[in-house]
Structure formats: C-alpha cells, structure tokens
Amino acid sequence: MCQPSAPASPATVEALFTRPEGYVFARWGRPIVPVIFGVEEATLAVFKGAIEAVVALAGHQIADHDPELGANLMMFFCRDWSELVQVPNLDRLVDGLASLVTRLEAQEANQYRMFRFDEHGAIRAVFVFIRVDAALAEVSAEVLALDQAVRLICLWGDDALAQGVLVRTEQSDAVLGPQIGAVIRAAYDPVMPAASRDPAHALRLFARMSGE
Structure with missing residues (x-):
C-alpha cells in the first residue's frame, strides 16, 4: 500500500481523476x-x-x-x-x-x-x-x-491509487505521500469546483500544488 512516486506534472494529476469515460473529478x-x-x-x-x-x-x-x-x-x-x-x-x-x-x-x-x-x-x-x-x-x-x-x-480514477497512497519513512511504517496530500489540499481549495469533467481542472489543481 505504498506509493513511492508522486504527481509531478499536470498530466500525472489529470491521470489521478481519469476514468474510461474521461476526466471525472468530485469532492465532498x-x-x-x-x-x-x-x-x-x-x-x-x-x-x-x-x-x-x-x-x-x-x-x-x-x-x-x-x-x-x-x-x-x-x-x-x-x-x-x-x-x-x-x-x-x-x-x-x-x-x-x-x-x-x-x-x-x-x-x-x-x-x-x-x-x-x-x-x-x-x-x-x-x-x-x-x-x-x-x-x-x-x-x-x-x-x-x-x-x-x-x-x-475524492472520487479518484479507477487505477489512480492502484499502487497505494502511503510511503514509508524511518519514523513510521507508513504515512501519506506528500504529493497526494498536496492534491487533496488543492482539491478542497474553496475557489475550486466541487465537481468537474473538464481536464483543465487538473491544470488548476497542479497550479495550487506548485504554489504550496
């Protein structure tokens, strides 16, 4: 359940919320x-x-x-x-x-x-x-x-978290990977929509992650 890699570009952020029918993002x-x-x-x-x-x-x-x-x-x-x-x-x-x-x-x-x-x-x-x-x-x-x-x-893509969402550290068996955490914080930014099917939404998420 560990994911050593992390979203590093708009494309990888977009992939986190992409399903067979296309880009589908939703938060609570x-x-x-x-x-x-x-x-x-x-x-x-x-x-x-x-x-x-x-x-x-x-x-x-x-x-x-x-x-x-x-x-x-x-x-x-x-x-x-x-x-x-x-x-x-x-x-x-x-x-x-x-x-x-x-x-x-x-x-x-x-x-x-x-x-x-x-x-x-x-x-x-x-x-x-x-x-x-x-x-x-x-x-x-x-x-x-x-x-x-x-x-x-969030509503993630079908295979977005297939490798897990956690990373191991010297201090803990597993913690939330920092980039996944950044995606979550960006997804819940009050200026962001609660749902979107526009892939440009991923660009906005990435911009907020980059600004942290």
Whole structure:
C-alpha cells in the first residue's frame, strides 16, 4: 500500500481523476458523517481518527448528523461477502446488493467503494465494503485506515491509487505521500469546483500544488 512516486506534472494529476469515460473529478459537497460496522472498539477509534486526519488535511468538516441521510459515510467490514446480505436494511441503501455480492465473490475482491452524488456532481455519500482476507489481515489497522480515508475523500480514477497512497519513512511504517496530500489540499481549495469533467481542472489543481 505504498506509493513511492508522486504527481509531478499536470498530466500525472489529470491521470489521478481519469476514468474510461474521461476526466471525472468530485469532492465532498457536505460535512462527512461516518459510521463504521464490523470492527472492535479499538479499531473503530483508529479508523475514525484516520478519517478525521484526512478531512482536516483537506480543510473539510466532520459532523455528527447529515440532515438528509443521517450518516453519509458507511464502512462495513466482513470476513465473507455473503455477510452483507444479512445486514438489516442494507439492501434498501444499496440497490442490487445481492448481485454486487455475487460479483465481488467472483472477483475475489477484498474491498469496494460505492459513491453517490448530489445534483451538482459533488460527493453526497460513500459506502465502503471491506472483506478482511489473508492479505488485509497482514496490514495494520493504522495503515489500512489511512489508506481507506484517502480513497474516499475524492472520487479518484479507477487505477489512480492502484499502487497505494502511503510511503514509508524511518519514523513510521507508513504515512501519506506528500504529493497526494498536496492534491487533496488543492482539491478542497474553496475557489475550486466541487465537481468537474473538464481536464483543465487538473491544470488548476497542479497550479495550487506548485504554489504550496
């Protein structure tokens, strides 16, 4: 989950938010209200702390209640994908839950994120599903929590963070790579739009990163 390289040009910044359909950027348009299921109390504190740290880095806000949804960031941990269909009312929040579970089982995936957007294209809610398989079981809660917090703070391109978002230092097992941190800060600059499909948006992000 470590990424030694970093965005160093407008093109590499643009690639972070490029999907098969083209450039698609979105950040949260409302305060984040997280709720986490399926972990012990100590692990819960680690994940909430990581989310709060990344939200603070972005200059965004955490809240206790979303007036529309109650909680707008829901994280579900399981040992087997089939456990998700047993979660009360989850099928009412996630359309096609049964087919999603079947697809994740077939892919032998260990994580999945589902984003929802408001009328302006900003992030409205995120559902995060994590299956703790043998690979993830070897990852410390601190590393996994920070990695996941970064992945949900923006809508990244499908393969943008394929190599991870963290770097190792002599003082720590893993910390957020400084350039990824710079992208997040730039993305949440108040003068920047909450959503964009214009590749020129990446130029504006890079300009703000360069000015730090």
